[in-house]
Amino acid sequence: MTTSSLPGFRDFYPADLALRSHIFHTWREVAQRYGFVEYDGPPLESLELYTKKSGAEIVGQLYGFTDQGGREVALRPEMTPTFARMVAARAGGLPKPIKWFSIPQLFRYERPQKGRLREHFQLNLDIVGETSVASDAEVVAAAIDVLRAFGLGSEDFVARYSDRQLIAAVMIEMGVPEPSLPAAFAALDKADRESKEWILDRLLEAGVENAGTRERLTGLKDLTLDELSARFSHVDVVVARVERLGLFRRQIEAAGLGEFVLLDPGLVRGLAYYTGLVFELWDREGRFRAICGGGRYDDLLESVGGPDLPALGFGMGDVVLGELLRDRGLVPHSEAALDDFVVHVSEEVLPEALRIVHQLRAAGRRVGFDYRSRAVGKQFRAADQAGAGRVIVVGPEEVAAGECVVRMMDTGDEVRLSTSDLVGGSSGRPS
Ligand code: HAM
Numbered sequence: 298m299t300t301s302s303l304p305g306f307r308d309f310y311p312a313d314l315a316l317r318s319h320i321f322h323t324w325r326e327v328a329q330r331y332g333f334v335e336y337d338g339p340p341l342e343s344l345e346l347y348t349k350k351s352g353a354e355i356v357g358q359l360y361g362f363t364d365q366g367g368r369e370v371a372l373r374p375e376m377t378p379t380f381a382r383m384v385a386a387r388a389g390g391l392p393k394p395i396k397w398f399s400i401p402q403l404f405r406y407e408r409p410q411k412g413r414l415r416e417h418f419q420l421n422l423d424i425v426g427e428t429s430v431a432s433d434a435e436v437v438a439a440a441i442d443v444l445r446a447f448g449l450g451s452e453d454f455v456a457r458y459s460d461r462q463l464i465a466a467v468m469i470e471m472g473v474p475e476p477s478l479p480a481a482f483a484a485l486d487k488a489d490r491e492s493k494e495w496i497l498d499r500l501l502e503a504g505v506e507n508a509g510t511r512e513r514l515t516g517l518k519d520l521t522l523d524e525l526s527a528r529f530s531h532v533d534v535v536v537a538r539v540e541r542l543g544l545f546r547r548q549i550e551a552a553g554l555g556e557f558v559l560l561d562p563g564l565v566r567g568l569a570y571y572t573g574l575v576f577e578l579w580d581r582e583g584r585f586r587a588i589c590g591g592g593r594y595d596d597l598l599e600s601v602g603g604p605d606l607p608a609l610g611f612g613m614g615d616v617v618l619g620e621l622l623r624d625r626g627l628v629p630h631s632e633a634a635l636d637d638f639v640v641h642v643s644e645e646v647l648p649e650a651l652r653i654v655h656q657l658r659a660a661g662r663r664v665g666f667d668y669r670s671r672a673v674g675k676q677f678r679a680a681d682q683a684g685a686g687r688v689i690v691v692g693p694e695e696v697a698a699g700e701c702v703v704r705m706m707d708t709g710d711e712v713r714l715s716t717s718d719l720v721g722g723s724s725g726r727p728s
Contacts, residue, residue: 639654
């Protein structure tokens with residue numbers, strides 16, 4: 298036996314869970330500020346949901362198995378197919394736009410490394426029933442505002458964005474056969490962490506046979522919007538999508554978030570289902586993996602058997618975010634566990650101490666005491682370790698007088714108080 302967890306899986310000791318709770322709390326707070334409501338789905342889904350919709354990379358990382366009923370199932374590696382399935386099942390009865398968020402735990406059999414584990418939590422925030430540029434800008438603004446709520450600024454991170462339709466049209470113009478597009482997107486998605494040779498080999502495997510085309514594809518990221526529209530002005534889709542991206546940018550600027558976004562035509566995203574805007578949030582220096590990724594997937598709902606409804610959203614993981622917050626000193630100090638510690642000087646006064654402990658707890662205070670009636674010095678040390686603000690000393694004399702001694706742990710000040718005043722807090726600053 299070993300005391301370690303499985304590779305890529307985390308134990309959340311209290312300090313780790315405090316950071317996780319801080320992340321979840323902030324995610325919820327911003328999602329609700331934007332008018333999104335929370336949902337959840339099952340952690341286990343039919344395997345088919347992913348093999349048909351997510352694309353080869355995620356399918357290769359599935360925790361899949363046959364259950365005892367003979368069903369092919371998988372632990373969810375991402376939330377979007379579940380979200381699409383749930384919305385598709387009830388879409389008719391739901392007022393549009395549908396604005397939902399969730400914080401699922403997800404499982405991918407990846408090589409564990411910095412920023413990538415085999416389980417992670419992910420904020421998913423999605424809108425259904427909207428094709429407007431305003432909804433594109435809203436989703437990106439929400440992702441940016443989530444990071445700002447943690448105390449990160451434009452010097453810390455940037456949202457890179459592009460458009461799948463634009464890049465698909467440009468790639469086809471450059472000579473990429475249409476059936477090769479999904480595999481070519483998956484290859485280009487790796488540009489940040491794989492060598493150029495690796496990308497060129499994958500593009501060849503994807504069916505991009507012309508060496509010049511492959512070379513030009515790796516240079517996509519260096520093109521500006523102006524260059525794209527000038528070079529491909531004869532392609533209607535390019536003109537329309539460039540215009541849409543321009544409008545998107547102006548709306549982000551109007552929201553006061555212009556300094557947080559950067560067009561990156563080399564950004565395509567690896568997942569198969571994106572159909573329009575795609576974006577990712579990265580730390581400015583590129584020292585970490587992507588913090589967040591998302592985009593528009595207008596065909597997914599229909600393809601899981603639902604109505605033809607447009608959709609878009611993003612997923613933001615807790616792993617890279619946690620690394621970045623630690624790096625920037627933005628992890629909040631964990632709170633003290635106790636408000637009060639009731640010290641009882643001998644076993645005889647334990648019943649009176651217990652009465653006080655439970656009265657204080659009933660009043661909502663966090664209260665501890667020593668289970669073994671140890672020496673008073675040891676009890677004070679335990680109070681200090683738990684970060685108690687007040688120590689309440691109960692001894693035979695105090696019990697006889699209906700009083701106790703209250704020591705404020707930060708100043709060392711002591712007062713005698715009647716036990717009935719303890720709960721009301723007339724003593725004592727913290728109430
Ligand atoms: P994704 O790019 O695969 O997108 O994941 C989104 C984010 O989840 C990543 O940027 C990263 O922060 C985190 N993440 C992904 N895999 C791991 C891992 N193995 N370990 C730690 N963190 C990870 C999606 O999953 C899409 N379903 C997002 C989406 C929602 N698109 C539209 N709506």
